[in-house]
Amino acid sequence: xxxxxxxxxxxxxxxxxxxxxxxxxxxxxxxxxxxxxxxxxxxxxxxxxxxxxxxxxxxxxxxxxxxxxxxxxxxxxxxxxxxxxx
Numbered sequence: 489x490x491x492x493x494x495x496x497x498x499x500x501x502x503x504x505x506x507x508x509x510x511x512x513x514x515x516x517x518x519x520x521x522x523x524x525x526x527x528x529x530x531x532x533x534x535x536x537x538x539x540x541x542x543x544x545x546x547x548x549x550x551x552x553x554x555x556x557x558x559x560x561x562x563x564x565x566x567x568x569x570x571x572x573x574x
Contacts, residue, residue, distance in 0.1 A: 489526040490517075490548075493540070496533040522551050529559065 492515055529544040548555040 489528055490520070491528045491530060494529065494531045494543075496531065498535055520550050522553065524549050524551070527557070529557070 494513060524547050527544070527546060527548045528542060530540045531543050532540040544557060544559045546557070548557060
């Protein structure tokens with residue numbers, strides 16, 4: 489199993505923005521076999537008392553040389569999604 493750990497830490501000690509921002513998380517890893525692999529994504533929000541949380545566990549098809557997982561497609565409108573870029 490491949491485990492990816494994402495860590496969220498406030499930049500200025502304990503100061504954290506309270507907005508509902510949505511972002512993409514991309515990882516590039518070399519030397520993964522061209523097969524269906526087991527994957528787990530963990531998120532650790534360091535100023536939370538919950539500790540690391542598993543946000544995805546499943547498979548990823550790497551037979552074409554790359555793969556992707558959409559963990560949460562929720563649009564957090566009006567904060568970061570559905571906005572007119574013009």
